[in-house]
Amino acid sequence: MTLRHRIAAVAGGAVAVTVLAAAAVVFIAVRSELRGQIDTALRARAAQFVTGPDPDHDRGRICSRDANGNVEHSFPQPPSGNDDLRFGGAEGYAQVVCPDGTVVRATGATASLPVSARAREIARRGAGEDVSDLTVRGTSLRVLTLRARGSGALQVARPLTEADNELERILVVLAVVAAAGIALAAGLGALVARTALAPVSDFTRRSEALARDPDVTERMAVRGDDELARLARSFNTTLDALERSVDAQRHLVADASHELRTPIASLRANIQTLDEADRLPPADRAALRADIVAELDELTALVGDVVELARGSKRARVLDDVRLDRIVEALVERARARAVGPTDVRLALEPTVVRGEPDRLERAVSNLLDNAIKWSPPGGVVELELRDGTLSVRDHGPGFDAADLPHVFERFFRADRARGMPGSGLGLAIVRQAAEAHGGRVEAANAAGGGALMRVRFGP
Template sequence: MTLRRRIAGTASLAVALVVLIVAIGVYVAVRSQLRGEVDDALRDRARPVAELVQREAAFGPGRPIGFGPPEMHGPGRFGGAQGYVQYLSPDGSAQLPPDEAGALPVSDGERAIAASGEGEALRDVHVEGTHLRLLTQGAGAAGAVQVARPLNETDAVLHRVLWILVALGAGGVALAAVLGEGVARSALAPIRRFTDRTETIAATPGDPTQRIDVERDDELGRLAASFNTTLDALERSVEAQRQLVADASHELRTPIASLRANIQVLEEEDRLSPADREALRVDIVAELDELTALVADVVELARGAKPEQVHDDVRLDLIVSAQIDRAQRRAGADASFQAQVEPTVVTGEPERISRAVSNLLDNARRWSPPGGIVEVQLRNGRLTVRDHGPGFEPGDLPRVFERFYRSDRARATPGSGLGLAIVRQAAEAHGGSAEAQNAPGGGAVVHVSFTDSYEPLTHSGQAEEP
């Protein structure tokens, strides 16, 4: 069932309940009013009859009660509109006027009223198929008087009222259903347009620039604005993926072309000298190593800044020390590393952090002058690496962490331009940050934190109490 039908159905049900409650209230009120008028008429009819019975009973026992002239008790069967009269003696026996026939039913409670001569009782009875309203009223020492009146007219009026209420109720429910359908259609029209637009956008995933027009300042307008914000993020993500693929394709083209050329040359190795063949093999291996590193960097970047689900406590100081030893072995005498590392624990992915630290140290080593010093400091959970090379050009500083970005000076050196991009991505994936600047006195300095909180360790290797 559609939302529009549910809204219309709910409105119809609510109106039906209200109509039912109102109809019941009206019917009960009309019935009470009509019955009250009948009861008042019976009391007015019974009062003079009871007084007459008391006067006739005052002449002594054994005297028949005449109930007065016929107009006192009404002609015909059960008295018609004037009422039907019956006398109850104190012993409970019934006596009818001379011109009336057909005894009224007598209950134990009504015999008790006749015995006491006091009280009053009203009830509905059916006598020979006629619906009667029966009043029993005490008449003192004479017993009690019963006055009955047919309810045919009252029942007919109530039946007409009932049918009128049913007709009005059915009409009201039908009208409510029609109006509810119209209101639901009108209220849901913006949602239908919103849905149609979103389905159109979903059907054209190749065009992430589409947006939803925000024309309202209500909940639906806020929903459209939120949806557009999501589409903005999706467009940026798609554009980043396209750029990554394009940049990776461009960067992979050079080593693949070089490998192809060297392999083609190697097919004619019998025409090469042993020294040329060896140089060619070394060149192929180096290009394969470069291609492998580039693919690994692209795969690392493709992971994005989203962290993995499983994190461990990582000794950042041990990772930094191990990567410094590795970088020193690769640098040999071309560079030396000076480290000030304090024991530090962070929460994250050891492999990803280790890769970022390695890229950071390799970048500093590559730009250090021969025999230069690379200063490494880990303090308060923040890793700082400084080299004494040429530093960053002012125009390059805002872009040093971009994917595949290489400055004019870097284009003449090996590399893919992904090292610092991987550093920043790993830092942000752990809730940290990376920033670069030129150091006073020359050289470049990069600050990296892998989390917004850390745990310094004591000399015993235990985390300090906060």
């Protein structure tokens, strides 16, 4: 079921339910109004029996027995003389139920009413009142039973035929009106759905066109300030992010292929020299081989760095609680074992737990330590301090040129004086990406007493 059909159904359904409810209320109101009229008429008629134009006639006498022990067979009815008794036959339906259950009919009564238990009780007790519907020989009647003057109960009845006919007519009219209302509701529902969804269809068409011919520089047109405009804006924000990400990947690939060219060319030159290795003295040959192996190592490291950078600064789905201080200790241990230069590394580490990815954290710390050792003068001191979640790495090397500071975290950035050193300029870019992936940040600065000071946090 499409959204359009759903909206049409809900809107149409709501109107249809309202129409039906209104029709039901009207029907019930009319019905009770008609019944009320009949009941009023019945009471008026009954009053005539009690205080009718024949005051001498004591109706209490009706039930008294004559000398032979018989009750009267009938009693005269007072003329109704009342035009508002619209439902005919009133004259014919009146009877008195004596306390002993004997029924005495009015003179000229055309039918007799069956006596219910309730009517008998009213007759016996000479108290109470009852109004009920009754069907006598196929005619439905409204019967009022109330205490007669003297003794027994007086019952007056009126046929419901006319009232029922009237109700039937009203029901037909209501049914026609309701049917027309429902048809109108269905039409309106369809119209509402079409009007409400027209901009959505337009939006869908445009986004489908975009999906068919993906171009991250395209944007949805934002019209007005309604919900759809907001949707379009957030769609565009997504496209912005996508464009940035696609651009970043494209640049990384371009930079990487550019940077790979030099080591590959040098490797190729060395391998070509290897062809003539027979003519080289054994020592040169060994040096050449060592060169090739070193170049291959460098190339491998570079490819690894590029792959690492391609991960972007997106947070991992699964994170561990990692002891950052232990990672730092282990890396320093490894550096000491490799004994790269006579560097003295001093540690002041607080136990620190970071929620993150151990391999990324290790790689970032390792890059900072490598730089510090690489730039330390022989016998220089490298100080590592971990306090309040911030790791500071300080060396006593030349520090950064002020002009380089804004660029040191860029990919492939290397200061002029770094040209003679190993490295590709990806180390600090990887550190920044790892810090950001953990919701943290990294800063580069020159320390007060000279040398570089790097500060990194892997968390907010």
